[in-house]
Amino acid sequence: MTDYPFLMELWAARGAILNGLGLTVAVSLLAIVLGSILGLFVGIGLTYGGGMVRFALRCYTELIRGTPVFVLILACFYILPVTGIQTTAFQAGLIGLLLFCGSHVGEIVRGALQAIPRGQSEAGKAIGLSFSQNFVYVLMPQALRQILPTWVNAATEIVKASTLLSVIGVTELLLATQQVISRTFIGMPFYLFAGAIYFAINFAIEQLGRYAERKVSLP
């Protein structure tokens, strides 16, 4: 051992930690993108859907938002296989995260759409726009400005929730770090290092969000 055992071990474990980081980024990115697409449709359904659609979507969002993500991930891991859907731990975790993301984004979209004054869509109708034209050109651009800040918040939540995948055996950044700690017995520095990486990821997401907000803000 030299004077800097942590730096030595960090260098020795760079492959394992980079693999973990890669998995964390991959699963978070996929969950955010797919979950946001799902959430967009959920939000539209909650706002404009008929009674049955609204009831079904309400059940989905209430159920998911009312249970811990942790339980959701375990449920995807243990319950999907016995219903005949065979998944890897990564897939099960991804499904859990994207369902979580979808329910939150769904509520964000619904809130943003309902916050737009009625007169806007009425004005759209009055000049002869179809529903989809009205939605794309009148409502969505206004809703987007409302959605962005809370959506960025939801995205950072997903990155943080991805640590829970370590429990079902996905070697993401946290589990990769724990594996290195168990071998080297250097606890605190490695945990701090992992924490710094999570912070860097979320800080980057927030900066990206700010940039997007400036782009879409009205002059």
Add this chain to the structure above:
Amino acid sequence: MTAPSFLSPRLRMALTIAAALGSLVATSVGATAQETKSKLDAVLARGTLIVGTGSTNPPWHFKGANDELQGFDIDIARIVAKGLFDDAGKVQFVQQSSDARIPNLTTDKVDMTCQFMTVTASRAQQVAFTIPYYREGVGLLLPIKGKYKNYADLKAAGDAITVAVLQNVYAEEMVHAALPQAKVDQYDSVDLMYQAVNSGRAEAAATDQSSINWLIVQTPGRYVSAGYSWDPQTYACAVKRGDQEWLNFVNTALHEAMTGVEFDTYAASFKKWFGVELAPPATGFPVEFK
């Protein structure tokens, strides 16, 4: 004593609920499909053995510097794979936390679990244990250059010594079972506990005998074991209940690793992880009936 896993109580409850829901669905779905074949046939047909194990507890199951799973549990799983396919490499490891050992068996995520699992009668109601492949106990780690050389020295020292131990509700009780008068200092993590011994803050550390042996293997010439261990616990692999043929097969593979044709593989692994040379089993009259 298994290592305390993080999130333990919450995790255990959630896992139990998830597994219970899972098996509920399984019974309703699988009620029509009659299972006639043993897991043994299914594993042979698949061509790989799926084994549940952990990845954060040396020397049992952990990632080496090369990021590959290794350890005594891993070697035990490979012995079973060799028995199945004549190829120790045909095994796929599913990483799981300690709390997932039983749920992952009952929901068929894995064919068997080899993860320093302590045999208890209550666990045996949920899964079927194989024959044991190791007996764990608590031992005492001493610095090689220290004042006390063995267990007798420590015991004679009475309350003049301090023993470092991993934080635990039963820590005091556990140490006092062997050293009734010793002072007990509890530490948050394994590295702090070893640090206490290195710095002389404690005269000895009480921890799993296997961890002590592994530390001595890793850093030769720095520590010795006090040569006394207590609180015995049996480690065995486990399979899902209700498949005697599969259980018999795994038992046979393990049995022959400890007494028969695969003894050299087992002994080499034992030496590698615990630094202990095993005497070959006696020939002639079967060792089991002595």
